[in-house]
Amino acid sequence: MLPVTRRFPPAFSRPARKLSAHFSSSSCSPSADRRLTGPLPAYGAVGVARILESPSTPTESTLFTKEFSLTDRIALVTGANRGIGLETALTLAEAGARTVYCVDFQKEPGEDWTKVHSFVERLGRGKLEYINQDVTDQEGMWKVGELIGRREGRLDVCVAGAGTTTGGDVSGLEHPSEQFQRVMSVNTNGVLFTAQAAGQQMMQFKNGGSIILIASVLGSVSMEIREEPNVRDAAYHSSKGAVLSMTRTLACELGPHRIRVNSLSPGFIQTSMTSFLEIPELGKRLSERAPLGRIGRPDELRGVVAWLASDASSFCTGSDIIVSGGLHAW
Ligand SMILES: NC(=O)c1ccc[n+]([C@@H]2O[C@H](COP(=O)([O-])OP(=O)(O)OC[C@H]3O[C@@H](n4cnc5c(N)ncnc54)[C@H](O)[C@@H]3O)[C@@H](O)[C@H]2O)c1
Numbered sequence: 001m002l003p004v005t006r007r008f009p010p011a012f013s014r015p016a017r018k019l020s021a022h023f024s025s026s027s028c029s030p031s032a033d034r035r036l037t038g039p040l041p042a043y044g045a046v047g048v049a050r051i052l053e054s055p056s057t058p059t060e061s062t063l064f065t066k067e068f069s070l071t072d073r074i075a076l077v078t079g080a081n082r083g084i085g086l087e088t089a090l091t092l093a094e095a096g097a098r099t100v101y102c103v104d105f106q107k108e109p110g111e112d113w114t115k116v117h118s119f120v121e122r123l124g125r126g127k128l129e130y131i132n133q134d135v136t137d138q139e140g141m142w143k144v145g146e147l148i149g150r151r152e153g154r155l156d157v158c159v160a161g162a163g164t165t166t167g168g169d170v171s172g173l174e175h176p177s178e179q180f181q182r183v184m185s186v187n188t189n190g191v192l193f194t195a196q197a198a199g200q201q202m203m204q205f206k207n208g209g210s211i212i213l214i215a216s217v218l219g220s221v222s223m224e225i226r227e228e229p230n231v232r233d234a235a236y237h238s239s240k241g242a243v244l245s246m247t248r249t250l251a252c253e254l255g256p257h258r259i260r261v262n263s264l265s266p267g268f269i270q271t272s273m274t275s276f277l278e279i280p281e282l283g284k285r286l287s288e289r290a291p292l293g294r295i296g297r298p299d300e301l302r303g304v305v306a307w308l309a310s311d312a313s314s315f316c317t318g319s320d321i322i323v324s325g326g327l328h329a330w
Helices: 019-023 032-037 047-053 063-067 083-094 111-123 138-152 177-205 234-257 272-278 280-289 298-309
Strands: 074-078 099-104 127-132 157-160 209-214 259-266 320-323
Touching: 074 083, 074 138, 074 177, 083 099, 083 111, 083 127, 083 157, 083 298, 099 111, 099 138, 111 127, 138 177, 157 177, 157 298, 177 209, 177 234, 177 259, 209 234, 209 298, 234 259, 259 298, 272 280, 298 320
Parallel strands: 074 099, 074 157, 099 127, 157 209, 209 259, 259 320
Antiparallel strands: none
8 A cells, every 4th residue: 555645734844943932931022832832931941942042051950949849839638637638738838838728627637637737837838727627518618718818819729639438338229329429529519619619719819720639540440349348339439430520621611711620540549548458358459450569658649749739730631640550551
């Protein structure tokens, strides 16, 4: 067969030009190229473009001091009293956030939170603040957003981490309505109310923002159900599947306002929620399902949280980032 010759429109067959032309700073006159790529962040060009544009060759890297940095940004994290939420709050503080508002329905923060709070104080920059609020209360969550907006004059990052399970093995054919609704109410409604609370403030302050909805790999794949013991939970799977869809919908609505919405889908991570992994047969079976052959630690989500929250992921929205030890890859 003869090779197919593809004809490209003139724009694609032009000779290569200097890369810097695509990343002109905001002080340059508008050009067709800038309209395509949007304005640069306040700190200007980074990477190859910065080196090519600079009159003298830069000697310092910007990767962690600019793109990954959350210096001066304000964050809201739900479910932040412990587990993945608390790990997330710490990550954002370490990345430079000025204040991380930790929302949880536990009236008082627990010992883990208190220890992390003191560590952040010792770091000498940024702080964690605890707010007692149930994410299933829409009005209450909106008020949390308003409080942060009033106090800080901005809100840049939101992580909707509060979540729950049915707790135990329940056949999908008999899932009680009340239990189903309770899980949906926290994992789906609560995530929406959190995103609303943050998104409303981000819209008001016009700085853009990053909203991260914690879903789960179990929103995309089902679990082995042919062996005992089991942890069947149709409510949990359904609630997380809904978050994936919510992510795409909100990303499309908020993209024009530079508010990015992505979901983060962990596989099995060792927290209070996954205490069922201590049942030896279950722990072994579920560990072996992942190509890496083990359960993850909360700290193994730090990198992806820092990336999604910061400018380092500035072209990423409407995506689901799976961090599962490969559980989904079978
Ligand atoms: N641990 C895992 O293997 C795993 C895997 C995938 C996804 N996730 C998701 O990650 C998130 C965090 O899970 P985790 O493992 O840290 O669980 P966890 O049980 O350790 O922490 C959940 C936190 O959410 C809080 N919370 C629960 N209901 C709330 C409500 N109505 N309002 C406010 N706060 C509430 C709890 O008090 C707790 O602090 C959840 O959304 C969970 O579904 C966990």
